[in-house]
Amino acid sequence: MFSIDTASGALTPVQHVPTQGKTPRNFVLDPSGHLLLVANQNSNNLVSYRVDQQTGRLTPTGQTAEVPSPMFLQVVEDFRK
Secondary structure, eight states, rough: OOOETTOOOOOEEEOOOOOOOEEEEEEEETTTTSSSEEEEETTTTEEEEEOOOOOOOOOEEEEEEESHHHHHOOOOOOOTT
């Protein structure tokens, strides 16, 4: 993870977060910005992280899901609204 200097666009390393799997292929933030999901293709899992709203740092939630060869994640708006 990096922080971005809004004036210069310079990146500064902030945190290194393991994906808890093999071959991370994609990640997505939920619409609220509170959760980040990672798809690990060769370990067949999705992993979730909490996003600290003040710092942007990630903390594993401890929740994973087994999914065969996940390669892409997309948030879909609830059509029932």
